[in-house]
Amino acid sequence: MFKKITGLFNRYQSPEDENRLLQSLDRTRLPHHIAIIMDGNGRWAQRRGMPRSLGHRAGVESLRNIVQLCSELGIQVLTCYAFSTENWKRPVEEVNFLMNLLVEYLHKELDELHGKNVRINAIGRLSELPQGAREALENACRTTAGNSGLILNLALNYGGRKEITDAVIKIAQQVKENKIDVKDIDEKLISEHLYTAGLPDPDLLVRPSGDYRISNFLLWQLAYTEFWLSDVMWPDFRRIHLIQAILAYQSRERRFGGLIKK
Ligand code: FPP
Numbered sequence: 001m002f003k004k005i006t007g008l009f010n011r012y013q014s015p016e017d018e019n020r021l022l023q024s025l026d027r028t029r030l031p032h033h034i035a036i037i038m039d040g041n042g043r044w045a046q047r048r049g050m051p052r053s054l055g056h057r058a059g060v061e062s063l064r065n066i067v068q069l070c071s072e073l074g075i076q077v078l079t080c081y082a083f084s085t086e087n088w089k090r091p092v093e094e095v096n097f098l099m100n101l102l103v104e105y106l107h108k109e110l111d112e113l114h115g116k117n118v119r120i121n122a123i124g125r126l127s128e129l130p131q132g133a134r135e136a137l138e139n140a141c142r143t144t145a146g147n148s149g150l151i152l153n154l155a156l157n158y159g160g161r162k163e164i165t166d167a168v169i170k171i172a173q174q175v176k177e178n179k180i181d182v183k184d185i186d187e188k189l190i191s192e193h194l195y196t197a198g199l200p201d202p203d204l205l206v207r208p209s210g211d212y213r214i215s216n217f218l219l220w221q222l223a224y225t226e227f228w229l230s231d232v233m234w235p236d237f238r239r240i241h242l243i244q245a246i247l248a249y250q251s252r253e254r255r256f257g258g259l260i261k262k
Contacts, residue, residue, distance in 0.1 A: 017240065018239060018240045018243065021240060021243045021244065021247065022243055024247065025073075025243065025246060025247060025250070026250050027073075027074075029250055030073055030074065030075060030246065031075065031202075031203035031204040031226075031246065031249055032075070032076045032077065032200050032203055033075075033076060033077040033078075033079065033199065033200045033201065033202040033203055033204075034070065034075055034077070034078050034079070034202065034203070034204045034205075034206065034242075034245075034246075035078075035079040035080075035081075035202035035204070035205045035206070035217070035218055035221075035222070035225070036066070036078070036079070036080050036081065036205075036206045036207075036208075037081045037205070037206070037207040037208075037215060037217055038059055038062070038063065038080055038081060038082065038208075038234045038237075039207060039208055039209040039211060039215075039233075039234055040055075040208055040209025040210070040232075040233030040234045040235070041055035041056045041058065041059040041233070041234055041235055042055050042056075043055070043209065043233060044058065044059075044233040044234070044235040044236065045058070045235075052094060053093075053094065053097045055233075055235055056097065056098060056101055057101065058235035059234045059235050060101060060105055061235070062234055062235055062236075062237045062238070063080060063105075064109065065237075065238060065239055066078070066080075066237070066239070066242055067113070067118065067150070067152055068116075068239075069239045069242055069243075070150050070242075071116050071117075071118055071149055071150040073246075074150075075150055076150070076151065076200065077150070077151045077153055077199050077200065077202075078150060078151070078152055078153065079123070079153040079154075079155060079196075079199075079202065079218070080152070080153070080154055080155065081155045081158065081215070081217050082098075082102065082154050082155060082156050083098055083099075083102075083124075083155070083156045083157055083158070084155075084157075084158055084159055084215065084216060084217075085124070085125065085157055085158065085159030085162050085216070086159065086215075086216065088157075099129070099130050099132070099133045100132075102133050102136065102137075102154075102156070103132050103133055103136040106120075106136040106137065106139070106140045107136065110139075110140050110143060110144075113140075113144065113152065114143055114144050114147065116149060116150075117147045117148060117149030117150075118144060118147060118149050118150045118151075118152050119144045119145065119147040119148070119149065119150070119151045119152070120137075120140040120141050120143075120144045120152050120154070121141060121151055121152065121153045121154070122137050122141065122153070122154045122155075122156050123153060123154070123155050123156070123158055123163075123195035123196060124155055124156045124157040124158030124159075124163075124195065125157045125158075125159075125162060125166075126156060126157065128157050129156060129157055133156070137154075137156070151199070153196075153199065155217070155218075158195070158217070159216045160214070160216045160217055160218055160219030160220065161216060161219065163194055163195050163196075163219075163220070164190075164194070164219065164220060166193075166195075167190055167193035167194050170193050171185060171189065171190070171193055190220070191220070191221075194220060194221070196218070196221055201221045201222070201223070201224070201225065202218060202221060202222060202225045203225060203226065203249065204225065204226050204228060204245060204246065204249045205217075205218075205222055205225045205226070205227050205228070206228050206229075206230070206241075206242065206245050207227070207228075207229050207230070208229075208230045208231075208232045208233060208234050208236075208237050208241070209230075209231070209232070209233050209234060210229075210230075210231040212229055224254070224256050224257075226248075226249050226252050226254065228244075228245040228248050228249065230245075
C-alpha cells in the first residue's frame with residue numbers, strides 16, 4: 001500500500017504539480033515541528049560513481065530547498081539530523097568533510113537565513129565538535145537569536161540515548177544537591193532537561209532513502225510523531241516530496257493512544 005501511494009506521488013514532478021499539491025495543503029493544520037533524517041547521500045553518490053562527499057554536497061542543496069519551503073509555509077521548527085554520535089565511526093576524511101561542509105553552509109547561508117527571519121539552533125553534544133564548527137555554529141545561533149520565524153534546529157553530534165543520559169545526569173545532580181525531590185520527576189521535567197527543551201515534539205518525521213529505522217534520533221520526542229518514509233535519496237529530495245509528506249500527515253488520524261469521538 002505504502003509503495004503504491006509513493007509511486008503515485010512520484011509521478012508529480014513539475015512546478016505545476018508542485019503548485020497544485022501546495023494549493024491542496026490545509027494551511028490551518030500544518031505540522032508545527034518537522035524532523036528529517038537526511039539519509040542516502042552516500043548511496044546517491046556511489047550509484048553515480050562519485051565519491052560519497054559529493055552526495056553530502058548535493059544534500060546541502062536539498063536542505064536549502066526544504067528550509068526555504070518550511071519558512072514560506074510558516075512551519076515553527078525544522079529539525080535536521082546532520083551528524084550522529086555514531087557518525088564518528090566513519091573514515092576521518094568523511095567526518096572532516098562533513099564538518100567543513102557545515103562551516104561552509106553556515107558561512108554561505110547565514111545572511112540569507114537571517115534575512116528570512118530564520119533562527120538557527122543546534123542540539124547534540126556540541127562541545128565535542130571541532131573548534132571551527134563550534135565557532136561557526138555559535139556565530140550563526142548568536143546572529144539569528146532574535147529572529148521569530150522558522151527555527152532551523154541542526155542535530156549535530158546528536159544521539160537520542162546520549163540526550164536522555166545527559167538529562168538523567170542533570171536531574172540526578174539536582175536531586176543530590178537537594179534542589180528537587182525524586183517525587184518531582186515526571187515527563188515534563190524530563191522533557192525540560194532534553195536538548196530540545198522549550199521546543200514542541202515533532203508532529204512529522206520524514207525519512208528518505210528507503211531505510212525504516214529511527215537511528216537513535218529524538219527517541220523521547222518521537223513518541224507520538226507521524227512517520228513518512230520514502231525511497232527518494234536525500235540529494236533527490238525536493239519541495240514536492242515534503243509537500244507530499246505534509247499531505248499524508250494531514251490525512252492521518254492522530255489519537256495519541258486515545259479514541260476519536262465520532
Ligand atoms: C546520512 O547519509 C547523512 C549524513 C550523515 C550527513 C547529512 C549531511 C548533509 C545532508 C549535509 C548538509 C548538512 C549540513 C548541516 C551542512 P549517509 O551518508 O549515511 O548516506 P548512506 O546511508 O547512503 O551512506
